[in-house]
Each structure stands twice: as structure tokens, then as C-alpha cells.
Amino acid sequence: EAQVTQNPRYLITVTGKKLTVTCSQNMNHEYMSWYRQDPGLGLRQIYYSMNVEVTDKGDVPEGYKVSRKEKRNFPLILESPSPNQTSLYFCASRIGGGTYGYTFGSGTRLTVV
Amino acid sequence: AQSVTQPDIHITVSEGASLELRCNYSYGATPYLFWYVQSPGQGLQLLLKYFSGDTLVQGIKGFEAEFKRSQSSFNLRKPSVHWSDAAEYFCAVGAGTASKLTFGTGTRLQVTL
Numbered sequence: 001e002a003q004v005t006q007n008p009r010y011l012i013t014v015t016g017k018k019l020t021v022t023c024s025q026n027m028n029h030e031y032m033s034w035y036r037q038d039p040g041l042g043l044r045q046i047y048y049s050m051n052v053e054v055t056d057k058g059d060v061p062e063g064y065k066v067s068r069k070e071k072r073n074f075p076l077i078l079e080s081p082s083p084n085q086t087s088l089y090f091c092a093s094r095i096g097g098g099t100y101g102y103t104f105g106s107g108t109r110l111t112v113v
Numbered sequence: 114a115q116s117v118t119q120p121d122i123h124i125t126v127s128e129g130a131s132l133e134l135r136c137n138y139s140y141g142a143t144p145y146l147f148w149y150v151q152s153p154g155q156g157l158q159l160l161l162k163y164f165s166g167d168t169l170v171q172g173i174k175g176f177e178a179e180f181k182r183s184q185s186s187f188n189l190r191k192p193s194v195h196w197s198d199a200a201e202y203f204c205a206v207g208a209g210t211a212s213k214l215t216f217g218t219g220t221r222l223q224v225t226l
Contacts, residue, residue, distance in 0.1 A: 004156075033214075042203060042218040043157075058213065090156060101147050102214060104156040 002027045004105035006091050012111045013081055021076045021108050023091030029103075030096040032074040033058070034066065036087040037107075043090065049074055050096070081112040115140040115206050119217035127225050128196050134189040134220050136204030145207035146187040147214065148178055152200045160202075163187065174198070199224045 004025045013019055025032065033048040035058075045058030049068040063085055065077040074093075078085060088109050092102035116139040126132055138144055145164045149157040161172025168180040178189045187204060204217045 035216075040218060043205075043216040045213055045215075048213065092157075101149075101159040101162050102157075103159075104149075106156045 002103070004091055004093050004103055006089075006105035006108050008108060009106065010109050012113065014113055015082055016080050019078050019081060019110075021078075021089060021091075021110070023074045023076065023105060024072050025074075025091075025093040025103070026072065027093060027095075027103065028071065029093035030071070031102075032068065032091065032093045033102065034064070034074070034076050035090045035092065036060065037090060038087050046076070046089075078110075081110075083112050086110060086112050115144070115208055115213075115215045117204050117206050117215055117217035119202075119204055119220050121220045122218070123221045123223065125223040125225060126194050129193050132189075132191045132194045132198070132222070134202050134204075134222070136187045136189065136217060137185050138187060138204070138206045139185065140206055140208065142208075146178075146180060147205040147207065148172065148176070148187075148189050149203045149205060149216075150174075150200045151203065151219075157203065160189070194222075194224055196224045196226060198222060 007022045030051050034046040035043040037043045044060045047066040049055045091105040094100045094102045118137045147162045148160040151157045160176050161170050163170045163180045171177050176191050201219045201221045203219045205214045207214045
């Protein structure tokens with residue numbers, strides 16, 4: 001089944017403890033992206049990648065890192081999480097070219113205490 | 114910069130009634146427009162998209178949307194709503210082959226029986 005898989009689905013962590021949220025897609029998509037969703041703000045792009053080793057900042061990149069060493073994987077790294085990073089995170093992927101919509105993962109709900 | 118406005122935060126309709134969700138966008142050139150639906154606890158699913166051609170596009174689950182350049186709008190419609198359509202709906206605009214999608218803040222649809 002074609003899908004974007006995120007892990008974990010739920011995570012509670014403490015301030016300052018480094019964490020990684022994994023994202024993997026099995027559709028051979030070039031583009032991958034991370035979004036965070038907050039009430040009343042919709043989805044905001046954190047980082048995106050147009051291919052292996054090609055990444056760039058989205059609208060809210062502060063406090064996050066990403067890497068794209070393989071085409072299928074696009075992990076999101078929080079080096080020193082803070083409570084304002086408590087949010088619902090979505091990974092998404094799509095074929096190159098703007099006419100294709102993103103396929104989204106099921107989300108990761110992160111709570112930083 | 115591109116932007117999307119969904120003026121209705123919450124809409125309630127009766128099952129069997131018609132539905133229209135509003136979306137206004139801001140973008141300098143011809144936009145790529147999308148509607149996504151998010152059921153509770155789920156990721157986002159693509160309903161339909163517009164990038165050129167016929168301004169009335171058909172999507173999944175009986176939804177359609179009409180692109181009106183003069184009004185900078187891309188409203189989502191359904192002739193007869195089902196209780197299972199209760200969800201949050203997001204309009205998004207993309208810029209050509211760029212990987213960024215800008216989302217609106219969403220409209221939560223409640224369906225009464």
C-alpha cells in the first residue's frame with residue numbers, strides 16, 4: 001500500500017531532551033515536507049526537501065533540523081525541544097511537479113513538558 | 114507571498130442539505146489549488162485539485178470546487194451532505210513546481226441528523 005509512515009504517533013518528552021520523529025514513504029516521491037498543525041493556525045511548513053541532500057526552510061524552521069540521506073526517509077530532529085513545540089506534526093510526500101498534491105502521514109502528536 | 118483565507122471557522126449543516134465552504138487565495142500568478150479533508154485523529158486526504166483547464170473540478174466523495182479567478186476564490190461544494198462528511202476541511206495554494214503548500218486555517222464541518 002502506498003503510504004507515508006511516521007513514528008511515533010504519540011510522544012511526551014521533557015524540555016531539552018533531543019528527539020527524532022521518523023518519516024518514510026514507499027512511493028519513490030522526490031518531494032518531502034514537514035508541517036506542524038496548531039489550533040487556529042492551520043498547517044505551517046517547517047522544512048521541505050526536493051530530493052536527496054536537498055533541503056530548505058519553510059515558514060517555521062526555528063528549533064528543527066532535517067536530513068535527506070535517502071529518498072524514502074526524511075526525519076525531523078528537535079535538538080532541544082521546548083514547550084512551544086508541542087504540536088501535531090505531519091510528514092508529507094509527492095511527485096515532483098506542482099500538479100500533484102501531497103500525500104500525508106497520520107501525524108505525530110508531540111507534547112513537551 | 115501566497116496566502117489562503119477560509120473565512121468560516123465552523124459550519125453546521127443538516128444531513129442531506131447542500132454545502133459550500135469558502136476559500137480565497139492570494140497569489141500573483143495562476144495558482145495550484147487544493148482541498149484536503151481531515152477526519153478526527155487522521156492525516157489529511159486530498160479531495161481535489163485545480164491547476165489549469167476547466168474551472169469546475171470534480172473530486173472524491175462527491176465533492177466539487179469551482180475556480181473563479183476574478184474573485185480569487187476556490188469554493189468547495191457538495192449537493193447533499195452525509196453524516197460521514199463531518200471533518201475539518203483545508204484549502205491550500207501551491208506555487209508552480211515549488212514544494213511549498215500554504216494552507217488556510219481550516220473549516221470544521223458539523224453535520225446534524
